[in-house]
Amino acid sequence: MPFLIRNLVFDFRTTETAIFVQLLTRLALSKEEVVSWKIVRKGLDARKKKSIRYVYTIEISVRNESACIEKFAHDSDIMHVPEKVLKTFPVISTDKEIVIAGMGPAGLFAALRLAEYGLQATIIERGRPVEQRVQDVQSFWDRGTLNPESNVQFGEGGAGTFSDGKLTTRIRDENLSYILDSFVRFGAPREILHLAKPHIGTDKLRRVVAAIRTELLERGFTIRFSGKLTDLLTTRGQVSGLVLNGAEELPCEYLVLATGHSARDTYEMLQRRSIRMERKPFAIGLRVEHPQDLINSIQYGDKSAAGLPTAEYVLTHHDPETDRPVYSFCMCPGGVVMAAASEVGGVVTNGMSSFQRNSPFANSALVVAVGERDFPGSHPFAGIDFQRALEQKAYAAGNFSYYAPAQNLMDFTSGKGFHAVSSTYRPGIVPVDLAEILPRDVALALKAGVKQFDRQMRGFLTVEASLTGVETRTSSPVRIVRGDDYQSVSLPGLFPTGEGAGYAGGIMSAAVDGIRVADRIAKELRAT
Ligand SMILES: Cc1cc2nc3c(=O)[nH]c(=O)nc-3n(C[C@H](O)[C@H](O)[C@H](O)COP(=O)(O)OP(=O)(O)OC[C@H]3O[C@@H](n4cnc5c(N)ncnc54)[C@H](O)[C@@H]3O)c2cc1C
Structure with missing residues (x-):
């Protein structure tokens, strides 16, 4: 039975051949003793930009397995592969539809x-x-x-x-x-x-x-x-x-x-x-879009992105002023912002990426939790009415079209300025003051959130980034x-x-x- 070796840490440039060699050293094995091996988990650790690493879990089969397991009995990173119980399904016949x-x-x-x-x-x-x-x-x-x-x-x-x-x-x-x-x-x-x-x-x-x-x-x-x-x-x-x-x-x-x-x-x-x-409570906000190169350099430092995946981010903040969580959501590295409406007369933004994540832009929703405070009353559709009203407001702001209202990130956050705004969103955008579309608390929490995110990711708040809205279909x-x-x-x-x-x-x-x-x-x- 194969066994697992967890927490194997290698520089992101390490090739599979080099990983195998180091695996042999770690287990004090010769190449001939290995029957097979494969990577079963690979996660990027880019917290320290000077030493970006992958953390691997590797599954390996060896000839003299019991001796090997015995040798590493006290090593908590080495263990048997948990037995996979193959689920079987009894055949059911019925005339029920x-x-x-x-x-x-x-x-x-x-x-x-x-x-x-x-x-x-x-x-x-x-x-x-x-x-x-x-x-x-x-x-x-x-x-x-x-x-x-x-x-x-x-x-x-x-x-x-x-x-x-x-x-x-x-x-x-x-x-x-x-x-x-x-x-x-x-x-x-x-x-x-x-x-x-x-x-x-x-x-x-x-x-x-x-x-x-x-x-x-x-x-x-x-x-x-x-x-x-x-x-x-x-x-x-x-x-x-x-x-x-x-x-x-x-x-x-x-x-x-x-x-x-x-x-x-x-x-x-x-x-x-x-x-x-x-x-049910959910979240609303705006979609932010940066040049992907900028996100790569913030996340990976001066390293070339070659050999590293298109960089992502996850950002969270609790705004004490409005007492609301603000967070990034549904990040699309190397993606595009897109029109995602399903109802006539409402603008909805979202994002998508191809498998290669190879567009020159990175986008993500920046959203704020909303609930009872924002749509009071017990009617089950209070949240839907709230969503729809915002989508219609965005539609009106886009000159009663599916053009999305948009603003430079710096201008939105500072509440002043007229920097250029651009977006991959199609059919197009209309420059506006987005704070006028959003509920006051949501706009305040987003501004506070962006400033905080800039502390977590230096360079996040930049004139190179734009916002489009509204992001309303985050969850039910x-x-x-x-x-x-x-x-x-x-x-x-x-x-x-x-x-x-x-x-x-x-x-x-x-x-x-x-x-x-x-x-x-x-x-x-x-x-x-
Ligand atoms: C743009 C976008 C990007 C997303 N990106 C991600 C992502 O990267 N990763 C992730 O985990 N989640 C993502 N999500 C969320 C994810 O798509 C949803 O959580 C998931 O699709 C929900 O699955 P579901 O089957 O419950 O509903 P849905 O996927 O919404 O499917 C519902 C289906 O029911 C059909 N339908 C609706 N009403 C009726 C009716 N009356 N009669 C017959 N058919 C009907 C609809 O046409 C639809 O096909 C994204 C969502 C969106 C909108």
Whole structure:
């Protein structure tokens, strides 16, 4: 059985051959004694700019393993590889109908997990297949013509399809490695399996999404694109079906609701059907964009970026004046800022990168936590109303177009000046005073945050950086309340899941939540 060696630290320029040689020295082994070895984790440590290093975990198989393990019995960095228990899935047959609404990570991974049990479902997706969706989104960016059903938020692949495809998450779950393995199986780069901060990039993610679709069709799933869930059907207080596009009835016993955080009309339909929901705090702010070279030099010092990944940052601050957390979010190294609206008459910013992260710019959302203080009252849609009002204000500031209001970072932070402003955001930008668009506390907290970030990353506050806004779709403003059995507390048979249900934030956690729901449905089916 192979064993692991953790905390192996090497200068970032060290080649794999040199790593192997040092590994042999560390274990006092000869080359011939090694059967195989591979890197299972690689994380960058750039805290000390004079000695930027990678920290590795390496898995190795040797001929005389017990002697080797015995020799290092007291070395806490050397251990057996924990045994990977291969999960098996009992085949379930049923005549009960399952429908999944939404083809984002939650819906897709719910479907893939159902397929493991030999189950099939009908998937309905309001948007278009990813190939056509890409054209719709491009047309929005080029000409400002928004398709409210096929855009950055809606369509095959869900909200993260146009993104950096970051696969980091703070949650711990046994399914995380299953999800990464699945991404690789569908065409994602293998490096996501060992990098501490893996990402796929929008270009590769689009191909992965299309490959998942092919697999699901081969496994007998039915996919209905341009198929929007518009109503629920119930019989004796249970889900008995749904209405598609306001016209067609689809019977089902299990409805997986994976519709994401931007399906405002779907939330309204749920409200009409008395499904219990509650409002949820989230965060709003602006998107900042710097030259990538500047971020590289701040993060790596005078080192050439060759051999180092495109630099990233994570910044946090608590502003005592407004008593609010301010933080960077969804950073896209080597990326572009993009128009991410899904509703006519509202401007929304976000960012994306390709796998190579090779644009000359770095962008990130700078956001401030908002909640009860900002949208008082107990109505579940108080947060949505707050989001929408801001998006509409930004639209008005952009001369009633999808041009984003923008400002030089230095001018915004100091509250004065007219430095040049530019952005990769398309279709374009309109220079304004962004503080006039944001709620007062949010603007104050952001200004304080930027000054603090400049202390953490000298050079962050610069006339070379610009801000665009507004960044509002950071996470769901609503939670669809569900019980321990993953079903809506108001309607058995309805399984709200993923980010829109308020139980996930990001690609990985949404996928995990979709899997949990699928496992729960499988459990119910086995019990009947
Ligand atoms: C621009 C952008 C960049 C992002 N970058 C990252 C990142 O790099 N890493 C990361 O971890 N997270 C990122 N996120 C967040 C991540 O995308 C979401 O957390 C994740 O997609 C949520 O998955 P989900 O399946 O719950 O919902 P979604 O991905 O939102 O999917 C919901 C799906 O449901 C469909 N739908 C909505 N209403 C209906 C209806 N009534 N009937 C049928 N279908 C419907 C939608 O069209 C959509 O396809 C990003 C988000 C955005 C918007």
